[in-house]
Amino acid sequence: MSEEQNVRHDEENTPPAPASGGVSIGAMTGGAVASGPGARAEDRSQRAGTPEPLPDVNGLTVPAAGPGGVSIGAMTGGAVAAGKDATAVDASVRLTAPARELLAAVGELRGHLPMFTRVEGNGVAEVEQELDAVGTALERTGTAPRTRLERLRDLLRSSTTVVSGLASALAVVQAIEQFLGS
Numbered sequence: 001m002s003e004e005q006n007v008r009h010d011e012e013n014t015p016p017a018p019a020s021g022g023v024s025i026g027a028m029t030g031g032a033v034a035s036g037p038g039a040r041a042e043d044r045s046q047r048a049g050t051p052e053p054l055p056d057v058n059g060l061t062v063p064a065a066g067p068g069g070v071s072i073g074a075m076t077g078g079a080v081a082a083g084k085d086a087t088a089v090d091a092s093v094r095l096t097a098p099a100r101e102l103l104a105a106v107g108e109l110r111g112h113l114p115m116f117t118r119v120e121g122n123g124v125a126e127v128e129q130e131l132d133a134v135g136t137a138l139e140r141t142g143t144a145p146r147t148r149l150e151r152l153r154d155l156l157r158s159s160t161t162v163v164s165g166l167a168s169a170l171a172v173v174q175a176i177e178q179f180l181g182s
Contacts, residue, residue, distance in 0.1 A: 022065025022082075027057045030077040031090060036068045038085040045077075045092045046142050093142045102144075102175040106135045109168040116162055123161030130155060131172075149176050 023035045034041035062073035070082045081088035095103065110131050116124045130152040137144040153176045155161050156169045163169050 022067060022069040022071065024062055024065045025070070025072045025075075026060065026062050027074045028072055028076070028078050030092070030094070032079045032088040033070055033072075034081045034086050034088045035065070035070050036081075036083045036086050039081060039083070039087070041079075041081070041088045043078075043090050045090045045094065093140065095138065095142050098175070098179040098181075099138055099142055102172070102179045103135060103138045105168065105171040105175040106131050106138070109163070109166065109172050110135070112166055112168050113163065121160075123155060123158065124163060127152070127155050127161055127163050127169075144179075146180065149180060152176065 023033055025033065030043070030045055032041035032043045057074055060073045063071050065071040068082060070080050072080065077090070077092060077094065079088040079090040110128075113124060113128055113131075116122070118124045118128075130148060133148050134144045134152055137148065153173050156164050156173050158164060161169075
């Protein structure tokens with residue numbers, strides 16, 4: 001038998017390596033899980049404020065995970081990968097209640113801005129710029145720079161800004177106050 005035939009014969013007749021055990025999780029609200037040879041798990045998520053409550057798992061039966069597999073009873077966030085060289089990455093941003101409320105108020109006011117013509121001195125362009133900066137920061141990191149929040153609040157309180165009379169502008173001011181107070 002040639003050396004190549006010998007190697008092929010050995011590979012064909014060698015039993016597979018025993019599978020590694022699996023992962024069984026009752027409830028998962030974030031993080032990352034990977035199972036299997038060479039698998040990787042990474043949690044890059046950003047959590048601000050109080051942690052999310054665990055889901056109600058009363059009566060939940062979590063089956064055992066198969067070899068190298070993953071079994072989860074209830075999952076509200078995170079990332080899971082199973083298998084050879086699998087990768088799981090959780091890079092989510094979880095917002096606090098005040099951050100969610102501020103982001104919603106910013107979105108509502110943004111929706112009202114097209115009613116106004118951008119004329120130098122009426123403040124619409126400045127408000128729009130600050131809304132964009134605050135909204136982007138909240139979406140990416142779960143927070144916004146205090147100086148930006150204060151500038152936006154001051155613009156919306158100012159009588160020189162034509163949008164300051166909108167109820168949605170007042171909602172943003174109130175949401176900023178709540179956010180800064182939390």
